[in-house]
Amino acid sequence: MSEIAKKPIKITETILRDAHQSLIATRMTTEQMLPIVDKMDQVGYHSVECWGGATFDASLRFLKEDPWDRLRKFRDGFKNTKLQMLFRGQNILGYRPYADDVVEYFVQKSVSNGIDIIRIFDCLNDLRNLQTAVKAAVKEKADAQVALSYTLGDAYTLEYWIDIAKKIEEMGATSICIKDMAGLLLPYKATELITALKENVSLPIQLHTHYTSGVASMTYLKAVEAGVDVIDTAMSPFALGTSQPATEVMVETFKGTPYDTGFDQNLLAEIADYFRPIRDEALESGLLNPKNMGVNIKTLLYQVPGGMLSNLTSQLKEQHAEDKYYDVLEEVPRVRKDLGEPPLVTPSSQIVGTQAVFNVLMGERYKMVTKETKAVLSGEYGATVKPFNPEVQKKCIGDKEPITCRPADLIPDELDTLRGEMAQWSEQDEDVLTYALFPQVAVDFFKYREAQKTKVDPTVADTENKAYPV
Helix, strand or coil: CCCCCCCCCCEEECCCHHHHHHHHCHHHHHHHHEEEEEHHHHCCCEEEEECCHHHHHHHHCCCCCHHHHHHHHHHHHCCCCCEEEEEHHHCCCCCCCCCCCHHHHHHHHHHHCCCCCCECCCCCCCHHCHHHHHHHHCCCEEEEEEECCCCCCCCCCHHHHHHHHHHHHHHHCCCCEEEEECCCCCCCHHHHHHHHHHHHCCCEEEEECCCCCCCCHHHHHHHHCCCCCCEEECCHHCCCCCCEEEEHHHHHCCCCCCCCCCCCCCHHHHHHHHHHHHHHHHHHHHHHHHHHCCCCCCHHHHHHCCCHHHHHHHHHHHHHHHHHHHHHHHHHHHHHCCCCCCCCCCCCHHHHHHHHHHHHHHHHCCCCCCCHHHHHHHHCCCCCCCCCCCCHHHHHHCCCCCCCHHHHHHHCCCCHHHHHHHHHCCCCCCCHHHHCCCCHHHHHHHHHHHHHHHHCCCHHHHHHHHCCCC
């Protein structure tokens, strides 16, 4: 084994995106974030993740903010730091696949408004669903980081990860991220995985995990020793639980070693002091549920992400069937296997979880089938790593011929149509993209924006307090 070159570990800060998405349903406002940007810009972060994921939806739906305006303000404030976003491949930041022209235009506008690094993932790890976004990012001279949705299962061998990493390198990506959304990567497995990737590809490797199962900080320690280039952390007021390990703790861990970040703990303490009252306020209002702060070892036992567990609980509660909780947990891996063993991340986690609930409650498997389950089995989300269970496929979609091409190949260009539909609301180029992703929510927001100018009371729909996952 080649000797790993020891070098300072780079850090991506997540407090402006994933940390508050994971802990307080993406409810931090731009106004709350902007005053601390100047100090954060002095830290020396590799990048600050501040956009994408659920921030786009939540800004419009709950905060009545223009997400594009937030990005421009961040760009003005961060003079020395790269800005990073999370991008769901062909689904962009929405929940369905979009035409290539929409994906390309979204990437173009993200970069021109200030994004430097685009982290692109697909819920099935189907690389065909990433091609358009990667090409577009490279064309716009942004860093195209491809994220592997990390998961466990028969199909996900070391060879699988090495093979997919090589394909990502060939695709033209500028770096690779291991996206461990459920906190499943154990410390010594991280050593094995990072070592193997480092020996087989020359791209920088970044590791993203969540603290849900309680092992994340130890996993980072072993990954750094194995040569990982960048880790994702969150400032301590919004760290741990379903978020990331704490920035200050990781900085202190590597102090005085060859991996020393060189960050100033006094500066980090000032930043933490700024965010602490925001956290206290969220605890007081109930927005931050203390349950999200603990360790949930069931994540490792059932390989089910924390958000998915709470989803299952609430679905069963609605049906007055809480006593079926463990039956459903045992059914989840079976459904996942029937559907080709996909990683459990938005939207595949919701699809598998809901189908498992139906299977248990109906007393017969696949007696009732969701349209999303049918779509997966019809190939509409892309190719899974293992074949579908043929009996289940037949029962759910009958003789329908599944598609085997890249799903977006069947979607004609849609930008011009979308522009026509929302022409009356358009005030900036980016508005058509906002409308493309969330048509109803966007129109409500555009009406609100209009009303703000004339100070008329707007009628704004759908303001109930719902959490939207990654």
